[in-house]
Structures are given as C-alpha cells and as structure tokens.
Amino acid sequence: MGVKMQRIAVVTSGGDAPGMNACIRAVYRAGAHAGVEVYGIRRGYTGMIEGDIYKIERRDVGNIIHLGGTMLGTSRSDEFRTPEGRQKAADRLLENRIDGLILIGGDGSFKGGNYLSEETGIPVIAIPGTIDNDIPGTDFSIGFDTAVNIALESIDRIRDTAISHGRLFFVEVMGHTSSFIALEAGIAGGAAHLVLHDGHEEIEELCSHLETLFTRGKHHAIVVIAEGDQPGCSFGIAKKVSNRIQMESRVCVLGHTQRGGSPTSRDRVLAAKLGVCAVNALLNGQGGVMAGEVMREVVFRPISEVVGKQRETDPRMAVLSQILTGY
Structure with missing residues (x-):
C-alpha cells in the first residue's frame, strides 16, 4: 500500500547536465498522472533554504525536453553543508507542505540530500545527473552520453x-x-x-x-x-x-x-525512465535511495551506499583503448 502524498518537489543541484530538463518534465508528468502536485525549487539548495518554491504547471514543462541546462537553475550552497542550513531548508519544505523530494545531481548533491533525509525524515529520491558518469550504482548518469x-x-x-x-x-x-x-x-x-x-x-x-x-x-x-x-x-x-x-x-x-546543448536521445530516455520511477518510488513509501539504471533496468540503492564513492572505469575499456591506439 503506497504512502499517501499530496505534494512532491524536484530540485537540481550542483553542475548542470544535459537531460535535466527532460527529467524535470518526466517528474511533473508522472506526478500529474498520479494526481500529485509537483513543485519546483529554484537555484538548488540555495533556493530551498530561501523558500524559492513554486507549483509547476503543465505549460512550465512544455517544449523543454530538448533544452540543455536546467529550467530550475542550480547552485552550490555552503550554508546547506551545515546542519543549521539543512534545517532551514527542511522548514521551508514543510511550510510548503512538501511530502517528498526528488533530487537531480551528482555526488556532492547526494551527500547533502542524504543528510537532509537522515536528519529531518523527509523522503528523498536521488537521480544521478552529471556528465562525469562517476556515480556508482548506475551504468550511466544523465548528461554523460x-x-x-x-x-x-x-x-x-x-x-x-x-x-x-x-x-x-x-x-x-x-x-x-x-x-x-x-x-x-x-x-x-x-x-x-x-x-x-x-x-x-x-x-x-x-x-x-x-x-x-x-x-x-x-x-x-x-x-x-x-x-x-x-x-x-x-x-x-x-x-x-x-x-x-x-x-x-x-x-x-x-x-x-x-x-550545454541539446541532450541526446539516450539521455532523454534515461531521464524519462529515472524521473517516472523516482516519483513512483516516493508514492510507494521509499526514501533515502538513488534511482539508477543497470543493464537497462531501473534499480534502487541507498544513497548512503553511493555518496563519497567513485565509480571505477571498466578495465576492459582500457584494454580496448590500448589495442586500438597501438597502430
């Protein structure tokens, strides 16, 4: 039996990555399909602390699937690195009656989201969005392709x-x-x-x-x-x-x-899959997990298991590069 949620929010944090807009769009549409209101948080964790939160309407996500960057804006927040800053952010979420949060970003953003979830109990689902593709627990992150x-x-x-x-x-x-x-x-x-x-x-x-x-x-x-x-x-x-x-x-x-630039079809499809599955995970009572893709299947891992860790390159790729550059 799913947890009853009325309002969820989505935030992009850290470095931008092509496909973030496609993911925001997927989150909104999955929420609307489930009868849940979806709110956007502008300027990453900075906007969360300052209460820069608004209700996303259908027209807001129209014609953004092909755009690079993030319509919500992003930032890096020193204040959010402190327990006091995270409590301010949690207070703003509660004031807006936000029941769950979807976070799109990289390792640094995941670390903050994990602290927020553990310290305040707000359910957080993380989605890997970074061109570096260095997040463990997923074959690819949004923006890499x-x-x-x-x-x-x-x-x-x-x-x-x-x-x-x-x-x-x-x-x-x-x-x-x-x-x-x-x-x-x-x-x-x-x-x-x-x-x-x-x-x-x-x-x-x-x-x-x-x-x-x-x-x-x-x-x-x-x-x-x-x-x-x-x-x-x-x-x-x-x-x-x-x-x-x-x-x-x-x-x-x-x-x-x-x-920058328009995301590839691969990044758009990945963003769609992870965005929809993240919303469903929230509605089914999950929190404190990251949605990733492994062998084309969406999988979930605790955020605590992936933060601060480096995804290793496939040694077979290194061998391949040595063979191909040898002549």
Whole structure:
C-alpha cells in the first residue's frame, strides 16, 4: 500500500547536465498522472533554504525536453553543508507542505540530500545527473552520453585540421575525478593516445608511443586528455611532449561546452525512465535511495551506499583503448 502524498518537489543541484530538463518534465508528468502536485525549487539548495518554491504547471514543462541546462537553475550552497542550513531548508519544505523530494545531481548533491533525509525524515529520491558518469550504482548518469557526443564532434572537427597541417593535437575533455568521457570519446574518435586522469605523469610513455607512430609514417595525431584535478593540464603536457619529440602541437580545451546543448536521445530516455520511477518510488513509501539504471533496468540503492564513492572505469575499456591506439 503506497504512502499517501499530496505534494512532491524536484530540485537540481550542483553542475548542470544535459537531460535535466527532460527529467524535470518526466517528474511533473508522472506526478500529474498520479494526481500529485509537483513543485519546483529554484537555484538548488540555495533556493530551498530561501523558500524559492513554486507549483509547476503543465505549460512550465512544455517544449523543454530538448533544452540543455536546467529550467530550475542550480547552485552550490555552503550554508546547506551545515546542519543549521539543512534545517532551514527542511522548514521551508514543510511550510510548503512538501511530502517528498526528488533530487537531480551528482555526488556532492547526494551527500547533502542524504543528510537532509537522515536528519529531518523527509523522503528523498536521488537521480544521478552529471556528465562525469562517476556515480556508482548506475551504468550511466544523465548528461554523460551528450557530453561524450559533444567531445566526439569536436575531435572529428579537429581531425580535419590535424590532417591538413600534419599536426599533433591535444584535446582536453572534462572529468574532474573520472576518465569516462576521455575513454569513450577517445575510443570513438580514433585518438592516437589517451591520457586518463591517473596518467598525467606518464610523459615518457606518451612520447615513445607517438614517436613510434610517426616513424611508421603517421603524420598527424590526436591525444585525448582527461582534465583530472587540474583543468588546463594539457598545456603543460603538450609543451613537454613537443619539446621531446620536436613536433609542433596545438591544444584544445573543450571545457564547459560539454555541459550545454541539446541532450541526446539516450539521455532523454534515461531521464524519462529515472524521473517516472523516482516519483513512483516516493508514492510507494521509499526514501533515502538513488534511482539508477543497470543493464537497462531501473534499480534502487541507498544513497548512503553511493555518496563519497567513485565509480571505477571498466578495465576492459582500457584494454580496448590500448589495442586500438597501438597502430
């Protein structure tokens, strides 16, 4: 027997990701289908603390499924990191008679949502929305597929110039703590070498590999680099490599271009599935869990089991990249 809920709220927090709007739309439609009022919280946890909460109407989610970013806005809140800040947020939710919360975000947002749920008893269902794809308990997070395809399109464009000029290019992609974008975009883009976030110091190996390729007759190359903890790190790597192998190079840092733009069909469908299942989970009495997708099936795991943990890359993908970049 489901728990009777009258009002639920949805919030996006932390970094934006393509597909968040599609998820908000799914949450609203699933709530409306179940006869539940759905409220939006603007500006993430900052808006929650300040009571920036409004009732979402059907027209609010019309024509947003194809838009990047988040119609609700987002932020990072230092105040929400404190118990006092979270209590303020809970008070605002209770004042608006919110019975349950759906949170779309990444690890930092999950940590705050988990504290909120444990400290106040407000049911929270978390949905992974981050281009980094670094949340355990799900095969993919909303926004990852779009980010990979944006990076891939850039790599394909850069290749035209690399071939024309016979030049070495270093393409830096996002991924603060993960290498998922670099790994998939690099493989799909036919990169000559991948520098993952834990391999920034392997300059000798990179130089040796490039020298071998050029000796075999290759006259251009693209190296894909995961930014890791130091965005812009590719400039230092490129300088060291160019000095060592005596070849002119160029650097292209894709940066936040990977976070914007229209979401792919894969991200839209994932957002729809997770949004609808999150609403159903709330209405069936669940709370303190994350909705993820594993082998195309929606699964739930306690938020406490995924926060602060890093999803590891598939070692088979690393082996695949080594085989494909070896010749």
